[in-house]
Amino acid sequence: MIDPNLLRENPEAVRASQRARGADVSLVDAAISADSAWRKAIQEFEARRAEQNASSKLVAQAPKEEKAALVAAAQGLAARVKDAEALSNEAQAALDSAMMAIENVVIEGVPAGGEDDFVVLREVGTKATFDFEPRDHVALGEMLDIIDIERGAKISGSRFYFLKGWGARLELALMNMALDLASKADFTPLITPTLVRPEVMAGTGFLGAHADEIYYLPADDLYLTGTSEVALAGYHRDEIIDVSNGPIRYAGWSTCYRREAGSHGKDTRGILRVHQFNKLEMFSYIAPEHAEAEHLRLLALEEQMLQACELAYRVIDTAAGDLGSSAARKYDSEAWVPSQNTYRELTSSSNCTTFQARRLNVRHRRADGKTAPVATLNGTLATTRWLVAILETHQQADGSVRIPTALRPYLGGAEFITAKTTA
RNA sequence: GGAAGCGUGCCGGAGCGGCCGAACGGAACAGUCUUGAAAACUGUCGUAGUUAAUAGCUACCGUGGGUUCAAAUCCCACCGCUUCCUCCA
Numbered sequence: 001m002i003d004p005n006l007l008r009e010n011p012e013a014v015r016a017s018q019r020a021r022g023a024d025v026s027l028v029d030a031a032i033s034a035d036s037a038w039r040k041a042i043q044e045f046e047a048r049r050a051e052q053n054a055s056s057k058l059v060a061q062a063p064k065e066e067k068a069a070l071v072a073a074a075q076g077l078a079a080r081v082k083d084a085e086a087l088s089n090e091a092q093a094a095l096d097s098a099m100m101a102i103e104n105v106v107i108e109g110v111p112a113g114g115e116d117d118f119v120v121l122r123e124v125g126t127k128a129t130f131d132f133e134p135r136d137h138v139a140l141g142e143m144l145d146i147i148d149i150e151r152g153a154k155i156s157g158s159r160f161y162f163l164k165g166w167g168a169r170l171e172l173a174l175m176n177m178a179l180d181l182a183s184k185a186d187f188t189p190l191i192t193p194t195l196v197r198p199e200v201m202a203g204t205g206f207l208g209a210h211a212d213e214i215y216y217l218p219a220d221d222l223y224l225t226g227t228s229e230v231a232l233a234g235y236h237r238d239e240i241i242d243v244s245n246g247p248i249r250y251a252g253w254s255t256c257y258r259r260e261a262g263s264h265g266k267d268t269r270g271i272l273r274v275h276q277f278n279k280l281e282m283f284s285y286i287a288p289e290h291a292e293a294e295h296l297r298l299l300a301l302e303e304q305m306l307q308a309c310e311l312a313y314r315v316i317d318t319a320a321g322d323l324g325s326s327a328a329r330k331y332d333s334e335a336w337v338p339s340q341n342t343y344r345e346l347t348s349s350s351n352c353t354t355f356q357a358r359r360l361n362v363r364h365r366r367a368d369g370k371t372a373p374v375a376t377l378n379g380t381l382a383t384t385r386w387l388v389a390i391l392e393t394h395q396q397a398d399g400s401v402r403i404p405t406a407l408r409p410y411l412g413g414a415e416f417i418t419a420k421t422t423a
Numbered sequence: 424g425g426a427a428g429c430g431u432g433c434c435g436g437a438g439c440g441g442c443c444g445a446a447c448g449g450a451a452c453a454g455u456c457u458u459g460a461a462a463a464c465u466g467u468c469g470u471a472g473u474u475a476a477u478a479g480c481u482a483c484c485g486u487g488g489g490u491u492c493a494a495a496u497c498c499c500a501c502c503g504c505u506u507c508c509u510c511c512a
Contacts, residue, residue, distance in 0.1 A: 052492075060442075060493075
């Protein structure tokens with residue numbers, strides 16, 4: 001949720017943000033009028049309630065013989081209070097939904113426009129070139145017997161797969177390397193629940209426009225999370241946390257589940273877009289004034305991982321229209337995928353400023369003693385998808401794959417994945 | 424799955440339907456004392472909304488309903504936790 005004070009004091013900033021996103025600008029004025037309507041209604045209700053409280057007090061203090069008369073007089077007030085309360089609640093609900101409809105105010109400098117209007121901040125590394133016909137990760141996975149997509153489909157349907165042998169070990173190696181990096185960078189490892197209650201899913205904002213992306217278990221009224229961000233953001237829900245000595249950082253490890261409802265026919269080959277994968281996610285709770293610096297820090301760690309995996313990649317500053325509703329700025333890094341001759345997203349790092357924390361009611365105490373929402377940020381450090389770029393980038397003419405040096409300690413020192421070796 | 428009990432402020436822990444936003448203890452913070460600290464003593468000490476206001480008023484004792492002029496206190500539902508039994512690891 002955006003800051004209601006910003007809406008009252010500087011609505012033009014909010015309008016400009018909506019405009020940059022290509023979102024509905026009239027929502028801003030709708031929220032402003034809902035706000036003043038609510039204020040009117042709550043003042044009315046509170047005045048009535050004060051009246052009623054005062055008369056109840058009279059009843060309590062009155063001598064026995066006068067009580068009956070006073071109660072009779074007070075009885076009429078109760079109904080009016082109830083009406084005023086109902087009106088005030090309605091106004092509040094209207095205000096809430098008007099406020100919830102407005103997306104986070106984008107940070108100055110974020111490119112305006114839609115999906116294709118991103119700005120490339122830098123390209124790093126050399127794109128792999130081959131003096132043979134390179135294979136895609138599906139072919140490599142089959143040859144090496146490390147990814148079994150056919151059997152994945154047999155037992156679970158399309159977009160499911162088995163990671164086998166070196167494939168399984170490679171994923172674990174990647175995740176562990178990411179966890180080590182995160183731990184050294186002050187992130188506390190956290191293995192999170194992947195089933196969450198409706199309030200938490202709603203609080204993190206994932207039940208909005210993309211609700212059909214999420215698996216739901218009606219028998220238990222629980223949602224399967226598409227990222228550990230859900231549990232990590234909910235972790236300190238309704239708490240006042242201490243970030244005065246620096247941010248609270250978590251490295252969340254979880255399996256992620258996505259229905260991929262809107263992507264029929266897109267990326268159907270291989271494990272680029274799947275219903276279930278693993279992810280190591282960084283998450284920071286921090287004082288708002290330090291959020292932008294933290295965002296760059298998350299990005300730097302992501303780049304460190306990409307470089308450790310010896311991948312060519314570019315970093316983009318996502319355009320306003322392509323941001324999630326919670327994000328005020330988003331940096332993606334995209335690795336070069338040889339078989340597709342293009343960059344594909346491997347990490348995504350969002351600065352949600354105070355938007356998400358306000359919804360989840362996560363606050364901190366400022367130097368002046370007042371409470372205020374914290375800022376939250378998240379970023380990807382490793383996912384199953386990384387295997388695509390790693391396998392394809394480091395493939396050899398014979399179909400074997402060279403293991404990046406940094407990953408070898410996590411794979412018993414092995415230097416190559418070949419069809420003949422066993423995990 | 425069966426049975427019982429419990430959910431109060433940062434923590435512990437009281438609370439006859441009206442005088443309870445809530446006793447008491449601890450923690451924390453400020454001060455006195457002390458060379459300094461500890462101890463002792465004194466004071467402060469929940470969150471939020473409304474409002475020009477750190478004045479007033481309003482709300483909050485797991486959540487949501489209900490009864491009542493009035494609910495932390497009574498009733499109902501839900502959520503969570505604990506213990507015991509059963510079951511499965």
